[in-house]
Amino acid sequence: MNRLPIDEILPEFLTAVKTHSAIVVQAPPGAGKTTRVPLALLADSSFNNQKILMLEPRRLAATNAARWMASLLGEEVGKTVGYSIRFERKVSAATRIEVVTEGILSRRLQTDPGLAGVGVVIFDEFHERSLHSDLALALCRDAQQGLREDLKIVVMSATLDAAPIAALLGNAPLITSAGRTFPVNLRYLPREAEGRLPETVAAAVHRALNETEGDILVFLPGAGEIRRCQRLLENSGDGQSPLICPLFGDLPFDAQEKAILPASRRKVVLATNIAETSLTIEGVRVVIDSGFCRQLRFDPASGLNRLVTVRVSAASATQRAGRAGRLGPGICHRLWTEHIQTTLIPYAAPEICTSDLAGFALDLALWGVGDAASLAWLDPPPVAALAEGRALLKRLGALDRQGLITESGRRMAGLPVHPRLAHLLVEGGRRGYGTQACDMAALLTERDIFRYTFSSGHRPVSDSDMLDRVEALGEWRKKGGGGAMPDGVDSTACRAVDRVSRQLRSILGIKDSFLPCSVETAGLLLAWAYPDRIARQREPGSARYLLVNGRGGKLSERSALGDNPFVVAVAMEGGERGDGVIHLASALNIDMIRKECAGDIAWQRLVVWDGRQGRVVAREEERLGAIVLDSRQITPSADETTAALLQGISEGQGLASLNWTQEAVQFRSRVCFIARCFPDEGWPDLTIEHLGRSLEAWLGPYLAGIKTLTQLSNLDILSPLKNMLSWEQQRMLGGEAPTHIVVPSGSRISLDYAQDGPPVLAVKLQEMFGLADTPTLARGTVPVVLHLLSPARRPIQVTRDLRSFWNSVYPEVKKELKGRYPKHPWPDDPWNAAPTRHTKKR
DNA sequence: CTCTCCCT
Known part of the structure; x- marks a missing residue:
C-alpha cells in the first residue's frame, strides 16, 4: 500500500484507543482516514471478533468506502468488509467492518441499544453535522455510559473545529493528521459586485475562460440562478464557446452524468452545493464561487420551512475552493472582497439548530x-x-x-418516513387504504416525479395537485415501468418512488395489488398527515386560502386546484409574513372534513364588535381551528351585547367614540381638579387612562339596548360620570369646583378646568372694577388664574393677584387702550367705578 | 426566477 498522511498517526491512534473510550481524529481531505482507520482497527488484536461500525453521511460514500477497503484486503465486498444502506445490505457472518449510512445506525441503536457484538463505532465526516449524526452520537454516548463501558467511539472530522467534540466526549484525545491536496490560488474581487448574481457570475466566467486553462466549476445558490447564468453564457457565445453544463439535484440522471464526466470540449459546470461534497467533477482547474447557497430553515412559529439564500460559511468556501486543487495547483475566484471574507461565519449552523x-x-x-x-x-x-x-x-x-x-x-x-407520513401510513393501513398510503408517502418522500421541462416550455396539466402525481405514477406502472412517459414526468423519479413504496409495503406487510386512488382517498390520506394544513378558500375563485393553523397560503395562479373551496396544503413554504406559497396540495370535500375532524370541530357562539360596520354582530360559527365551516345568525343576550360593545370601544377609538358634550368634558376636569386638591378625600379617579380601563364598571350599566355606533354616540355620558360621585361629593363639587363664577358685573362666567394646574377665569377687565380679591376655589385654597381681556376679548394680562393689578399695572393698561376702545369706560379710579359688560352709552 | 442538500 502506498503511504498516506494518515499512516503517520495510526500508531498513536491505536495506543489511544486502548486507553480511552472516545478518540477524535482530525484529518483534512486526502489524508486517507476513511479507509485506513477502520483497517488499522481490524488488524489490531484488541478487537478480535468484535465488529467495527463506520457511519458515512451518503450512500455512495458508504459503498465506495466498503469496496475500496475490501479491495485492499483482496476480497469481495460482503466478506470481511460489508455495508448496509437503505435497500441494500452486503454483509455476512464473516463481516468485521460494516459501513452504514445514518438512518441505518439510528435504527440499529433503537432496536439494540447495547450494540451487541460491536467494539467500535466510527463517525466519519462528522464535521458535516447532520441531524442524524448528532443524534446517533448522543445515543451512542448514552449507551456507552449506561450499558457498554467497553464500547469505543471514534469521531473523524475534516475541519479544524474538532476541539469541542473532544471536550464533549469527556476530553477525548485529539489526534491530528496532515492532508494531501494541491495549493489553490485564491482571488478576491477588488470591490463588492453590483447587480444581480447570475450577471456577475457570467462575467467572471468570461474572464476565467480568457485567462486560464482547464474546466471551470461554478457554485451558484440554486436552479434559478443556474438557468439564468446558462442563458447569459449561451447567448453571448462566439464560435469557440465551451460546453455549459447545469448541475443540481433535481436534474435527471443523464444530465447530471454529462456534467460530471470528462468532455471533448472545454467545460463550464454551473452547480449548486451538490458539487461541494457529494459529487466530484473530473478535470476542474478553476472554481468560481458566487459565495451564496440556499438553506432550508424551520420556523417553529409557523411550523413551516422556509428557503433562504445566505452567504456561505468560511468552511464551505474553503471546501469549494479545494475542488480546484484535486489534479494539481488550481485557481479559485471568489466573487466577494477580502473584507467580506473576514465577516463570513466560520461554519454553517448545524442541522439540529435549523x-x-x-x-x-x-x-x-x-x-x-x-x-x-x-x-x-x-x-x-x-x-x-x-x-x-x-x-x-x-x-x-x-x-x-x-x-x-x-x-x-x-x-x-x-417507518422510514417523516412522522406525518408515518401517521398517514399507520392510519391508512388500519382503514384499508394501505397501498394508496404507501404510494402517497413515497411520492412525498422522494423527489417530485413531475419535472419542469424548460426547453420545450411544456408543463404538466397542473403544477400543484398531488392527485396528478398519483395518477402519473399509476400510468408509469401500467407501462411496466418503462416506455415513453408524457413530457414532464420523470421516469427515473417514478422508479425511485415505486421502490420506496414497495419497501413501505413490505414493512407494513401489505400484500394487496396496487389500487388506484380516488380524489377522496387522496384527500383523506393527506388530511391525516397534515391535519393542521386543511385550508379554506378565502373567497370563491381566489387562489388564497386560510389554514386551520391560522396561517395564509397561496396556490400558484394557474393551479387547477383553485376551483376547490377546501384543500389540504401539503408542501408549503412559509413566507416571512403574510401568505406562504403552497407548492403541493390536494382537494378536500366538506363532508369528509366534518367526518374525519369531528373531534376538533365545534360550534362557537360569537358576539363581537364589528369595527367596519360599527355595530355588535352575533352569530354562531362551526369552526375547525382558524377556519369557519358554517355560520348562522343568533340573538345575543344583553350581557353579551354589552361585553361586545365595551370590547369594541376599548379596541376601537376608546373613550373618543363616546359622546363628550362640553358639560361632560368640564365635569370630568372639575372632578380631576378637586381630586388633585384633596388626594386623601376619596374622590373617584376620572382620568382618561382610568376611565378607559374601567369602562365596564362605570359605563356598563348604561349600555342596555345599545348595539350600534350611532346609538352609542347618542348616549349622554354625563349621568354615568356623575354617578361615580356620591351625593355628598356632587354637592361639594358644585361649591368648591363650580361650573361658573358670578363676577362683579353680574355675568356668570364659565371656568376652564385645565388638564393640570389651576382653573382659568377669562373675563373682560371692565366687568371686574372694584374687586380686590382674586376669586378662589377648593375651600379657598386655589386662586383662579385670571385672564383679563380687552373689550374685543384680546388678552391683556394674566394674573392671580387682582389687587396689585389695579394698583400697579392698570394705569399703564388704561393709557394704552383708552384710545383704541373709546366707547368703553377707562376710569381713573377702578376701585370705585361700576363694573359693566356694556359700553359707556348705556 | 417554483424548490439548497442528504438519509431511514
Whole structure:
C-alpha cells in the first residue's frame, strides 16, 4: 500500500484507543482516514471478533468506502468488509467492518441499544453535522455510559473545529493528521459586485475562460440562478464557446452524468452545493464561487420551512475552493472582497439548530428520553423547534399527554418516513387504504416525479395537485415501468418512488395489488398527515386560502386546484409574513372534513364588535381551528351585547367614540381638579387612562339596548360620570369646583378646568372694577388664574393677584387702550367705578 | 426566477 498522511498517526491512534473510550481524529481531505482507520482497527488484536461500525453521511460514500477497503484486503465486498444502506445490505457472518449510512445506525441503536457484538463505532465526516449524526452520537454516548463501558467511539472530522467534540466526549484525545491536496490560488474581487448574481457570475466566467486553462466549476445558490447564468453564457457565445453544463439535484440522471464526466470540449459546470461534497467533477482547474447557497430553515412559529439564500460559511468556501486543487495547483475566484471574507461565519449552523425536529423528537421518545438535556450535544436542540415537534407528535397520536411514546408512536418510529407520513401510513393501513398510503408517502418522500421541462416550455396539466402525481405514477406502472412517459414526468423519479413504496409495503406487510386512488382517498390520506394544513378558500375563485393553523397560503395562479373551496396544503413554504406559497396540495370535500375532524370541530357562539360596520354582530360559527365551516345568525343576550360593545370601544377609538358634550368634558376636569386638591378625600379617579380601563364598571350599566355606533354616540355620558360621585361629593363639587363664577358685573362666567394646574377665569377687565380679591376655589385654597381681556376679548394680562393689578399695572393698561376702545369706560379710579359688560352709552 | 442538500 502506498503511504498516506494518515499512516503517520495510526500508531498513536491505536495506543489511544486502548486507553480511552472516545478518540477524535482530525484529518483534512486526502489524508486517507476513511479507509485506513477502520483497517488499522481490524488488524489490531484488541478487537478480535468484535465488529467495527463506520457511519458515512451518503450512500455512495458508504459503498465506495466498503469496496475500496475490501479491495485492499483482496476480497469481495460482503466478506470481511460489508455495508448496509437503505435497500441494500452486503454483509455476512464473516463481516468485521460494516459501513452504514445514518438512518441505518439510528435504527440499529433503537432496536439494540447495547450494540451487541460491536467494539467500535466510527463517525466519519462528522464535521458535516447532520441531524442524524448528532443524534446517533448522543445515543451512542448514552449507551456507552449506561450499558457498554467497553464500547469505543471514534469521531473523524475534516475541519479544524474538532476541539469541542473532544471536550464533549469527556476530553477525548485529539489526534491530528496532515492532508494531501494541491495549493489553490485564491482571488478576491477588488470591490463588492453590483447587480444581480447570475450577471456577475457570467462575467467572471468570461474572464476565467480568457485567462486560464482547464474546466471551470461554478457554485451558484440554486436552479434559478443556474438557468439564468446558462442563458447569459449561451447567448453571448462566439464560435469557440465551451460546453455549459447545469448541475443540481433535481436534474435527471443523464444530465447530471454529462456534467460530471470528462468532455471533448472545454467545460463550464454551473452547480449548486451538490458539487461541494457529494459529487466530484473530473478535470476542474478553476472554481468560481458566487459565495451564496440556499438553506432550508424551520420556523417553529409557523411550523413551516422556509428557503433562504445566505452567504456561505468560511468552511464551505474553503471546501469549494479545494475542488480546484484535486489534479494539481488550481485557481479559485471568489466573487466577494477580502473584507467580506473576514465577516463570513466560520461554519454553517448545524442541522439540529435549523431543522424540523418532529422525527428527531420521536426518536428521543422511543429512546425513552423525555428531556433532551439529559443527553450530550455539541449544540442542544432548540427548545421552540423541539416543542413544536412534540406538539405535532401529540396531534398525530405518537405521544400521549405526558409526552410518552404511544403504541401508535412506536409503529410510526419504525417507518422510514417523516412522522406525518408515518401517521398517514399507520392510519391508512388500519382503514384499508394501505397501498394508496404507501404510494402517497413515497411520492412525498422522494423527489417530485413531475419535472419542469424548460426547453420545450411544456408543463404538466397542473403544477400543484398531488392527485396528478398519483395518477402519473399509476400510468408509469401500467407501462411496466418503462416506455415513453408524457413530457414532464420523470421516469427515473417514478422508479425511485415505486421502490420506496414497495419497501413501505413490505414493512407494513401489505400484500394487496396496487389500487388506484380516488380524489377522496387522496384527500383523506393527506388530511391525516397534515391535519393542521386543511385550508379554506378565502373567497370563491381566489387562489388564497386560510389554514386551520391560522396561517395564509397561496396556490400558484394557474393551479387547477383553485376551483376547490377546501384543500389540504401539503408542501408549503412559509413566507416571512403574510401568505406562504403552497407548492403541493390536494382537494378536500366538506363532508369528509366534518367526518374525519369531528373531534376538533365545534360550534362557537360569537358576539363581537364589528369595527367596519360599527355595530355588535352575533352569530354562531362551526369552526375547525382558524377556519369557519358554517355560520348562522343568533340573538345575543344583553350581557353579551354589552361585553361586545365595551370590547369594541376599548379596541376601537376608546373613550373618543363616546359622546363628550362640553358639560361632560368640564365635569370630568372639575372632578380631576378637586381630586388633585384633596388626594386623601376619596374622590373617584376620572382620568382618561382610568376611565378607559374601567369602562365596564362605570359605563356598563348604561349600555342596555345599545348595539350600534350611532346609538352609542347618542348616549349622554354625563349621568354615568356623575354617578361615580356620591351625593355628598356632587354637592361639594358644585361649591368648591363650580361650573361658573358670578363676577362683579353680574355675568356668570364659565371656568376652564385645565388638564393640570389651576382653573382659568377669562373675563373682560371692565366687568371686574372694584374687586380686590382674586376669586378662589377648593375651600379657598386655589386662586383662579385670571385672564383679563380687552373689550374685543384680546388678552391683556394674566394674573392671580387682582389687587396689585389695579394698583400697579392698570394705569399703564388704561393709557394704552383708552384710545383704541373709546366707547368703553377707562376710569381713573377702578376701585370705585361700576363694573359693566356694556359700553359707556348705556 | 417554483424548490439548497442528504438519509431511514
